[in-house]
Amino acid sequence: MTKQYFISGMTCSGCQAHVEKTLAQVEGVSSATVDLTNKTAQLVTEAPFEALESALKGSNYSIHKEAPSESLTPLPPIKKKKTEKGTYYCPMHCEGDKTYNQSGDCPVCGMDLVKEADNHSSSTKYTCPMHPEVVKDEPGSCPKCGMDLVPKEVDESEENKTYQKLLKKLWISCVFTVPIFLIAMSDMIPNNPVLDLMPMKNWSWVQFALSLPVVFYTCWMFFVRAYRSILTWNLNMFTLIGIGAGVAWLFSVMGLLFPEVFPAQFKTASGAVHMYFEAATVILTLVMLGQVLEARAHSKTNSAVKELLKLAPNTATIIEDGKERSIAIDEIKVGDLLRVKPGEKIPVDGMITDGKSTIDESMISGEPIPVDKTVEDQVSSGTINGQSSFVMKAEKVGADTLLSQIIHMVNSASRSKAPIQKLADKISGYFVPTVIGIAVLTFVIWIIFGPEPRLVYAFVNAIAVLIIACPCALGLATPMSVMVGVGKGAELGVLIKDAESLERMNQIDTLIIDKTGTVTEGKPSVESIFAGSADYSDQDITQIVASVNQQSEHPLAQATLHYAEAQNISTREIQNFESITGMGVKATLDEKTVWVGNDKLMEEQKIDCPEQLMSQAQEQQAKGKTVPFVAVDGLLIGYVVISDAIKSNSHKAIQELQKLGIEVIMMTGDNSYTAQAVAEELGLDDYQADCLPQDKQDKVKSLQEEGKTVAMAGDGINDAPALALADIGIAMGTGTDVAIESAAITLVKGDLHGIVKAKHLSQAVMSNIKQNLFFALGYNTLGVPIAAGLLYPFFGLLLSPMLAAAAMSFSSVSVIGNALRLRSRSID
Structure with a gap:
């Protein structure tokens, strides 16, 4: 029996996986599916509710029979900052598409939350170009000189404010760190001139004093994040930085205050304890440099949205x-x-x-x-x-405009997770505890097997291991590429609903396309109307068709209405109008029953169809024309010839898709003659005519059962079921809102070449993601052993904690830099 329950306390995909796994292990539960977005659990189970409740007891999650009024969260509230309101999200997408209404730090990874670009213009101010002190909330004339007021320059972006704030802290850190570094390195100068001024013990107190602003002001946020990560057991990059730099600084303070408690190995020839103030402050300053570079790079990743925002006039x-x-x-x-x-x-x-x-x-x-x-x-x-x-x-107006919808879709897609990120998430879950374990093991191995002074080597190398490890690079590998790729797609007129769609598009091997509005212009026009009965003239048939179609919104019906209007033929009142899906329409006119539709409708209604008239109609169909039939009281009396031009780039686009290894199948509600003519002209792999909406859906399902990865492209309400079922639904932006809502990708231009762009974009993004993951995994795989001292037995080389901090800072910046290359990638 399938049952639905509600889960509170979940905030990220890790929570989702934990709850799903826990519930699946309960006796009597056959399967468990947890939805993070809706906070629900779908269970196939015979287990009592109490058993499910007991399984989650003692954790941060709770299960409910009814939706709780407010979801619980195991995480403390994020640190508040004095900033404007807005929508903020974690750049590493630790909690999926979760957003916050104020800036701060991500409660999972500790990264600065990034503000989502929005298109609210209510805060626009207007000023006079001659008198800048004049500022008004709305346009008008300057009260001093009469000139038109112009929009005032928009305040700097939230990203730039963050960047400037971090940059200021970096410079302050440098001012205090550089003297500490120079004092520490002075021992390398022959006849150390620093000692002529005062003893090294006094200089140690100077280093201590200079380190205080770095530790307790400019870089204090790193320790706050580290503490929060340990408190919530969301171990991350700042956990390692906090432990490494904190231990080095505290060790130095203890050595300064209580030198007598340290063994001789930690002391110099003069009896003073080795100080690591320079290591702690340089590490923190280099990490701050990395944060500054990341903040700068982040502002470029959503540049596409910012460019879209500039399009909206004030x-x-x-x-x-x-x-x-x-x-x-x-x-x-x-x-x-x-x-x-x-x-x-x-x-x-x-x-x-x-x-x-x-x-x-x-x-x-x-x-x-x-x-x-x-x-x-x-x-x-x-x-x-x-x-x-x-x-x-x-x-x-407002949020309903196409531009606003594009911005919303791009923002939403940028925050979504691609399936490939599950690998990175899984690795990240074990990463920090593993690194801490390696650091402890490094300390132990150096104590046992290292040369003298063993304690010093063990201490320094353990810190280097903690500092060089970078889960941040791993976490940023996928979301940065997705964000830039989605923005690039928006510039190309390819709107992507979520990251999963972007990834899956790369796997597509079969494409089903509609004809009208997808392959063709979707703007059919009537070429001619033929009467096949002596009782009716061409004008009579035109009036009958237009009268019956006046209540229909189908493009073919609208074409007949425009034709009648051009012929100055008026419509007449009808009764009992009925639309027959996929076939045509039926109505009562002058107490006679009228049918207008395809040959399938004629067959189903058992219409008497004269052979000569049908033969003439089939000749038109063979030329690729669409031919609706007109019947009155069970007798076929004429037909309409409608043409719909094939889009100029459809043939080229289909050829390119086939070169990419995609089988292209056309499914249309049109007759077999028209479908065959279009299929032969375009060189399609296959086609199917006389399709009802259910037929398209069934075709998608059958292809999926054959192991195909299917994309469906369409533009009408009748395409919505197939669009929703397909692995990738592609809606033409020129189509209906229902089709666009059902699709994963929307092509603003509404032609098949957009599918080629989407395929190329998907390939480029997936390639970029794999490069990032390779770099991040390779960096940590090589960096951690080197920091632990792997090269020392062979080459006598050790990696100082300061160099480890520099490498760690630049690793995540390199990942972002690689993702930004997508911005200049040519996508045809």
């Missing part, structure tokens, strides 16, 4: 009572008439009501050629008007 020109005035973008309401002048950005989504122009849509679709637009054509926010002015009616 103001618009509204027309009220025949007069034009400038208003803030947030004031626009649905139905407002807006004037868009030459060269301006279109403020919201809407329809042109007066005028025409060419629109540069490259920032949305990725296509460089401007598009001609005229009355009743749709325009999107963020696109740029050409040389003509026009009036538009606002239809979608």
Whole structure:
């Protein structure tokens, strides 16, 4: 019996895995699936609820029969900082797509939370270019000189504020660390001149004093994060840094205050204890340098979203009572008439009501050629008007615009986890305890087998092991590539719903495509209408078809209505309208039953079809035309010839997909003649005609059962079931909202070449992720043994903790740098 329960206390994928494993081990539970997003557990079980409750007792998680009013969390609240409100997330995605409403540190890995770029413009201020002291909340005229107010420069980004704050701390650290380092290294100078000023014991007190600002101010946050990681047992990079640098500094303080308690091995010839203030402060300063470089790099990873945000204008020109005035973008309401002048950005989504122009849509679709637009054509926010002015009616504003939806989708996808990251997560779970164990083992081995002074070698090498290990590089390997890749896709007009889709696209070997709107333009037009009965003229058939189709929203129905309008033929009132999915429509006109639809509808309704008329219609179908039939009271009386041009790049795109090893299958609700003509022209691998929505879904399922990895591309409501079932659903951005919602990838331009781009992008991102993982794993695999002293028996080489800190800091920066290479990658 399948039962659903609710789980509280989960915050990340690790929590999810732990709860799932625990519940699966309960006697009587056949299977357990835990959903982190919805905080639910689906169990196939006969076990009593008490047994499940008992299994989780004593942990940070609880199971409930009903949804708890508030989920519990085992982690302490994140450290608050005085920053503006917003949406923040961990760059390592420790807790999946979990976000916070304020900045701080990730409670799992300790990394600085990153602010998600948003498109709220309500905080825009306006100022006078001549009198900058004049600042207003809305556009208008300067009260001093009368000039138009202009948008004030936006405050620096949250990432830049973090970067500047860390940079300031780095410089302060350097100011105090460099003197400590020079004092410590002065022993290497012949006839040490420093000792002429005062004894080394006094200099040790100077080092201690100089180390205090570094330990307790600039780098104190590392120790706070380390403490929190141990408290919550979410061991991470800062655990190792805190232990390593903290032990070195505390050892030095103890040696300064109580030298008599230390054995001779830790003392110099003069009897003073070896000090490691320089090691502790240099390590912390180098880690701070790494944090500064990471903060700088992070600001570039979501540059695509920031570029999209720049597309949204701050103001618009509204027309009220025949007069034009400038208003803030947030004031626009649905139905407002807006004037868009030459060269301006279109403020919201809407329809042109007066005028025409060419629109540069490259920032949305990725296509460089401007598009001609005229009355009743749709325009999107963020696109740029050409040389003509026009009036538009606002239809979608705020978060409903295409630009806002793209930004939301890119942000959401950037925070999602790719399946390949499970490997990194699994390794990271054992990483820190393993490194601490290796550090202890290193200390023991050097104590037993090392040369004199053994204690000193053991101490220094154990610290080096703790410092050089970098779980951060491993954790960043996947999310950085995903974030940059998703942003790159947005620039190309390929919108990716989540990281799993991006990874799975690389595995696709079969593609099912629809015909209308996918392979073809999706804008069918009537070529001609033929009457096959002496009782009806062509005009009569046109009026009947248009009258019956006036309540249908199907593209073919709309084509017949436009044709009748062009012929100045009016529609008549109908009754009992009924849409028959995948076949056509039925209605009552002048007390007669009328059917308009495909040959399958004629067959199902047992329509009497004259052989000569059917033969004529089939000739048109053989040419690739779509032919809806018209029947009245059980008799076929005529047909309509509709053409839908194949998109100019469909043939090339299909050839490229086939070169990539993808089998391309077309499934259409059209008849077999039309489907065959299109399939032969495009060189498709296979096709299937007369398809109902269920047929497409069944085809996807059967191919998956054969072991195929299937992508489905479509644009209509009838494609939604197949899009949802496919391994990858690809929606044409020119299609319906239902199709786009059901899909994992949306192509803004709405053509097959976007699938080629998506495939190439997926290959590039997966290759980049594997490079990052190889680098991160290779770095730690080589670095830890070298820090432990592996090279000493053979070459007499040891790695100092300071060099280990430098290597650790640059390792994660290198991973981010490699991910950023995707930004300049050419994706065709």
